[in-house]
Amino acid sequence: MIALLFLMLMTPSSIPVPQKVFNLDSEMSWHRPLDVAITEGRFFTLDKDDSSLRSFSESGSFLKKFSGRGQAPGESQGASEIAVFDDHLWVCDSVASSLLIFTLEGIYLKAIRLNSSPSNLYQYHNLIVAAPIALDGLFWILDPKTMSTQHSFGIKDTNFIQVPNKKLETLWLASLSTNHQDGIMIGMTWLGDIISLDIPFQHGKFTSNLAQVSDVWDSKDHIFSIQKAGMPAALSINNMFTGPDQLVWMSVLGAQEDQYPSYILRYDPKNHSVVTKINMGDPIRKMRFFPKKNAITLIRSNDQIELYNPEDFSQ
Incomplete structure (x- = not known):
């Protein structure tokens, strides 16, 4: 024994x-x-x-x-x-x-x-971006030194979502957002799918009016496609950030927090593909990355806070 x-x-x-x-x-x-x-x-x-x-x-x-x-x-x-x-x-x-x-x-x-509801905050060079809850909201650019707004912009106002994708027209849960080397990535959930919207953005301004739309995870291919009352179980992105590997990390959970395991996805914004999917077991309430400490934290649904190094996820 x-x-x-x-x-x-x-x-x-x-x-x-x-x-x-x-x-x-x-x-x-x-x-x-x-x-x-x-x-x-x-x-x-x-x-x-x-x-x-x-x-x-x-x-x-x-x-x-x-x-x-x-x-x-x-x-x-x-x-x-x-x-x-x-x-x-x-x-x-x-x-x-x-x-x-x-x-x-x-x-x-x-x-x-602000003139719209903010969902999350992240640092972009020496500025702060406050991302909106919904796609019809505004992104706010702020200066942390003066603690004031610089300007704002809306995604739908700039005609970025001119793509033949019915999912985006009926999007029921907008997003979380993060920056990467070439712009801003918005992670969106629609029923059982996760969709990314990459926006070319540099130094607080758009560099192109063309956005790249990609399916990150199709509900047909994973555990969350279990049918419930005739509808696929929904996914939610708890948080997302750009890691030290320049990949966009997402923590993903099914709609029923206590029934499905959580996953961490590492997504390559250049090739528009998922590099790794890590089954993290017990549900994750929130995932964060702190570059100055080179630390990742996970808040579990049992209120436990776990501290990791990014390298822990590559072993």
Whole structure:
């Protein structure tokens, strides 16, 4: 029995082993993290239930709780994502169509009102891009140093989606977005399919009016094509980012979070093809990449936060 157990422990697993695991379940700090942001010496989490923010030491010791759901200054009506830019904590409030900015000590500084609901934030060179929830929304370009908007643009306004693809005309869930070397990639889900839309974009401006539309994952070819009430089970992209390998990483999950395993896709935006599909087992609520720390975090549906190196996924 002991020999069998040892053999099982030594058997290589297809699921990478995390470098660290955080279970933030102490009496003062337990919550359901929706997102995490790592900076030097500490990390922050966003609560899934009440949009409160918490800071922790690098080892996971609870430091402070601040903000939360509400309409008072420094509160959000429905935060969806957090990020650290230039030593400030930014909060994406999708419900109030605004961005909140705090110091790393949790002091509220200001709110930036937008004309459309932001879905996620990422850095593009020395600027910040706030991507919209829906394709008829606006992308906002912001300067982290002045904490102000520079300009905005809309995808549909610029006639990028002039393609013979009925899926895009009836798109029910728009997207998450990330940058790569040659532009911006939007990942979209339509029933059981994942579609990418690559937009040539450099230095805050479009470089072409031609977008590349590609099927990333067809529902006919994978586990999520299980029929439910006559309809294929839906996919959702929890998050996406450009990794150190210049591939676009996506965490993908079926609509029923507790029934399907999660996958990480690595997608080549140049060749418009999936390079690897990694079955990650238990559902992933959120996946993030932090270039300065060379770290990837996964938030599992059981509220556990796992810390990885990008190299862990290539072994």
